[in-house]
Amino acid sequence: MKLNLLTLLPILLLLMLASCEQEYIPIKSGEGPKYVVEGYLEAGEAPFPTYVILTRTFDFFSEIGPDQFNSSFVRNAVVIVSDGEADVVLPEVCLSQLDPAIRKLVAAQFGLNSDTLSIDFCVYVDLLGLVQPEEGRTYTLRIEVDTDVITATTTIPPHVRIDSLRFLPPPGKPNDSLAQLKCFLADPPGVRNFYRYFGSTNGGPYEKSFSTVEEDLFFDGKSFDFQLFNPATTNGNADPDQFGLYFVGDTVTIKWCSIDEAHFDFWNTLEFSNANQGPFASYTRLQSNINGGLGIWGGYSISYYTRVVAY
């Protein structure tokens, strides 16, 4: 529903034709770096182990190279996940510490190729599966770095599955090599539901479109068909004629997630902030659930749907 952007787009395009641009070096107030937390728990089908990536921010105009990346990881922190009954300390794992075969597997889970990777990626991860995320439960995160303490809380909501998926011819001009994906969802009435999705093509990494989250304020309790864009064809390099569409013959997997409100607010503000650039736009501060830093501690309940694109 990024309506403002949509309504303004044609007029803005006109303005852009007349405009010129040049690089601008803004002035900063010069405060120091902040902690950044990116941690997730997954419940449901084929859950990924619980993990937390802990880094420090970069200066806005610093040249960021492998050395800066490597030094941005906050090492030797104490990272504790609790479900209210038991505390689990997540061990720190850096790719450089792993056997090459395991390194390749772990890197792939994060969408990285360890053979060509130039940075030593470090993560606090529950490799032993001591945290068993469950729907309906709340999980707290506590991180201790020297004397600093970072905390966060997330809840994994009950999962709402997609009832059915089907591919249809694309809208408008006929094109039998492309397809649109229609999903049928029965949104539970009377409760606020928040959704997020990812897509994978032919077994590749999970990608995301420019808009991955939605809440049911507009369709609470409704059962309806909606179009789900192909993340692979919504990025900046995609052919506009293929925008959001799938290619007939591909095998597509949709990762469909239910999330809680704070988790939704983070992605919603992030995606709005990224989309809301340009004339008239003002900044949007990302709504984080991390106390003592930036980022997200998010719980997912997940289902997967794999289909061959055909109609």
Added chain:
Amino acid sequence: MLVLGQLCVALSIAQPKFTISGYVKDSQSGETLIGANIYLENQPSTGTVTNTYGFYSLTLQEGSYRLVFSYLGYQSRLESVTLSQSTQVNVSLSSGLAMQEVVVTAKAEEEDDNVQSTSMGRVSLPVDQIKVLPALLGEVDVLKTIQLLPGVSSAGEGSAGFYVRGGGADQNLVLLDEAVVYNSGHFLGFFSVFNADAIKNTTLIKGGIPAVYGGRLSSVLDIQMKEGNNQQFQSEGGIGLISSRLTLEGPIVKDKSSFLISGRRTYGFDLAQPFINKTDFAGTNYFFYDVNAKVNYQFSQKDRVYLSGYFGRDVLNFEQRDRDFRFRLPYGNATATLRWNHLFNDKLFFNLSAIYNDYQFRAGFDQEEFKFSIYSGVRDFNMKLDFDYFPSNDHQIKTGIHGTHHKLTPNIISGSAGDVEFESTTTPKYANEFAVYIQDDWRISPRFRVNLGLRGTLFQQTGPYTSKHTGESFSGGEVVQTYSSLEPRLFMNTSLTEQSSIKAGVTATTQYLHLVSNSSSTLPADVWVPSTEVVKPQRGWQYAAGYFQNFRSNTYEASVEVYYKSLRDQIDYRESFVDNSVDQVEDEFVFGKGRAYGLELFVRKNKGALNGWLGYTLSRTERSFPDIENGRIYPATYDRTHDLSLVSNYNISPRITTGVVFIYATGRTYTSLERLYLIEGQLQTDYGPRNSQRLEPYHRMDVSVTLWPKKKEIRKFNSHWVFSLYNLYNRKNTFFLYTDYETDLTQGTASAKAYKVTIFPVLPSVTWNFKWR
């Protein structure tokens, strides 16, 4: 001797007084002149000015007088009146030939209203003065001209939006023939909705807002439409790069009744249609148009009726047939004003107005079986009863009562996916707003005048409404929430000499309707909301003082004004606001306070071949919200430390007028880009303190040349050309900043760059205008 003295006084008191009253008009068109001066030739401090309808009333002792009638840009006129009974004197003034030097017939003290009156921070701009200034793409725009006045700043590059003395864009009361215009911009605010050909007069009140006006904190922009020539039929128009205009006006019954109809439309995309129609975007078009219409009828010397209206729309149609996608975006204002002027007697002028205004915004798209639309708007019914009472020359009393019924529609979304229909839960809100006021412009002595005013207001949010907070339901018309306010207004003028004075004033204002924008300017989709159980009325106090001095027979007027403004219950969006159009916007508001203070210098040359003004403002505008950075005081988006405007017209010869505008302003504030961090492998920005940085200063020079027809020939058909250059020296002023990120995790590299975008380079334009009578 004492007895004799007392007898003289008694005789003097007993001497009968009579009233001279009437209307002051333009001799050629019969248009009434607003703010014309009427005073005694040998005693200039005894006088008055015409009101909004061109009416004046002056009470004098029995005797013979020579009265001066004067109006800027017109030849003054002397009338000898022997007063032995109350009498009506209607006077027609001739305008100086187009852009010629004004012929001065009256004595030096004429047109010193800015020094003598109690009004502060008030500037009137006759539309003829606006028309010869350079304009963006040749499109004459009253709102862009008022931005050139001290204390007024532009909402952004090319924008017709404006901020007055540190107030928000929604804190300006914009009136067209008394009807509130809720959105005064076309094309995302780049052009105003006011067609200069249909406008008679524009008055901006930024300081001492008299008690007759209310409902906004910062300023009043009062625009009057022309009434139409009641002497002869005439047409005028023009062809420009952006739009073309045509105005028809003339008498229905000569001297009694006239009409005016004026239209304007853009056509850039219409011309491109043959090319667009050959593409997949066939049917895509954008245009805007305005229609102004007015009729008036003078039933008798005591009764006149005016009916005026405005209708304007922006229409954007976007079609992409190869994706079966259609998008429609119409929005605009409609207003209608019916007014009845009645003279109960030569001292009591009465006006009854019935006003309707409606702002609508709609947007919708559909693709195959999916449809989506959004609607918002404001609709008012307004009744006003106003009296102007002239009991003596020492008092001019205005009193009245106003009542408005508001319907404010927030974003209401509806959509469908096949047979399944969706609708947002938001519903329109209703409110009644009442005001009663009285003000007296009181000349306590020839050197000391005060304007005392009091405005009482009552605002009621009414049902149907269901409270989200208490769950209580209210039926239609039932009062949900009531707010009231007493707003004192006091302005004083002490004349130091006949050419100089000191003024001071205090103004209390209350605002019950609010528009909060998440953008750096206001956009057509921004929603007006009423005061409710959640949203309190905005309240403001303004204190101002100034020194006013005229020089060289009023050829020059100059003023220095200082102001301090305190604002309570200001509204903004929370910093993590996402405009998803589904939520009630009130739930996203945060509330705080503000203050603004500044110093304004203004020098205007009114006469001669070279005229114009220089305005400079030194100011500070701050806001503080407990929910934004724990109440840290920060400069508002529209804070400008320095703001300078130079405006000049020079009549090189009877056939050539040049216009020059130069603007310099401190750069706009923005929120600093402090840090970067990775989320899901993509860079995000962590912003620093709000509005903690500034863009580079904004400056620009525009020039124009107007070529008039040969002076000697008085022809039925006349035309003139206006050539403009906007941004003469091609200054690259920043329109907006954007950031671009690149991340390659595999290579371990990332970068963020900010870019500034400039949209208006040096832009030439040409406009051809004509007049036929």
